[in-house]
Amino acid sequence: MENIPKDIYTEPEPAVDTLANLGPLTGMAGIWVGTHGLDVNPKPNGPEKQAFIEHMELQPIDAQTNGPQLFYGLRYHTRIVKPDDVETFHDQVGYWLWEPATGTVIQTLSIPRGQAAMAVGRAEADARTFRLEAVRGSETNGIVSNPFLEYAFRTKSYIITVAINVDGTWSYEQDTVLIIPGQAEPFHHTDRNTLRKVGEPTPNPTAQAAATKLRKS
Numbered sequence: 001m002e003n004i005p006k007d008i009y010t011e012p013e014p015a016v017d018t019l020a021n022l023g024p025l026t027g028m029a030g031i032w033v034g035t036h037g038l039d040v041n042p043k044p045n046g047p048e049k050q051a052f053i054e055h056m057e058l059q060p061i062d063a064q065t066n067g068p069q070l071f072y073g074l075r076y077h078t079r080i081v082k083p084d085d086v087e088t089f090h091d092q093v094g095y096w097l098w099e100p101a102t103g104t105v106i107q108t109l110s111i112p113r114g115q116a117a118m119a120v121g122r123a124e125a126d127a128r129t130f131r132l133e134a135v136r137g138s139e140t141n142g143i144v145s146n147p148f149l150e151y152a153f154r155t156k157s158y159i160i161t162v163a164i165n166v167d168g169t170w171s172y173e174q175d176t177v178l179i180i181p182g183q184a185e186p187f188h189h190t191d192r193n194t195l196r197k198v199g200e201p202t203p204n205p206t207a208q209a210a211a212t213k214l215r216k217s
Contacts, residue, residue: 003102005068012070014063016206021072022060023098023125024105027164029074031199032056037080039090040190042153042180047187052089054080054193058096060204071106073097074201100125107132107160114146117158127164134158154179156186169196 015021019029037052056078064071073095080090094108103122110116120141121132135157136143143155156177163171171194178187203211 008067010068011065012068014065014070014072016063016204016210018060018063018072018204018207019201021063021098021100022074023072023100023103024123024127024130024164025072025074025096025098027128027168027170028058028096028162029060029201030058030197031201032058032170032195033198034193034195037191037193040188042178042183042187042189050089051083052080052193053083054078054195056195057199059201060207061095062204062206064097069099070101071097071099105130105132113149115144115149115155117143117155119158119160129161129163131159131161152181165194169194171195 019026022029032055034054034056037054039050039052040047041050042048056076058074058076061073061075064073075095076093078090078092079088081087082089090111092109092111094110095106097106097108098104099106103124105121105123107119108117109119117134118141119132119134121130123130134141134143136155143158145155149155156179157175158177159175161173165171172192174191176189176191178189180187
């Protein structure tokens with residue numbers, strides 16, 4: 001962490017309205033659907049392309065502090081299915097976090113295949129695109145996998161690039177580099193989609209409380 005203060009205990013007074021303080025994450029808050037997703041994944045006979053439909057919800061949380069460190073963020077859940085199918089193809093939960101003091105953007109992610117990661121990047125508060133990366137072995141933006149995945153599909157790195165589009169949608173491209181036994185070269189497992197808003201976010205609890213207090217005053 002850059003410029004760590006000597007006082008590591010005193011907490012700042014955060015703003016109550018997370019939606020007004022999300023920086024580059026502002027355009028991602030809400031409920032979204034993406035119907036033109038594309039996944040390229042490894043199979044024994046080579047890469048396989050799979051179309052998918054994605055339902056993602058990103059809701060604001062109250063500001064979070066680690067002593068003087070302050071984050072505003074979104075809690076997210078994404079569920080992906082194949083077209084004309086109900087079975088979950090991919091499920092993922094985590095947080096998108098924005099640290100105004102340093103311009104740091106963080107994505108935490110966990111999937112029910114026994115894997116978790118934290119990707120980190122930098123962006124200006126008004127950025128329309130940003131890139132985050134997680135790397136196997138890092139203590140600050142790392143990747144942890146269960147023993148089978150570590151052996152059979154070892155994740156070397158994960159990169160996600162987000163673009164906030166002028167039409168109100170947002171898009172992402174992911175590149176997950178895998179080391180697979182028997183393959184001479186790393187495999188680039190890629191995913192991409194564009195998400196269209198179908199529902200507004202619910203204000204975080206402290207924002208709701210402040211609005212209620214204001215109405216009663």
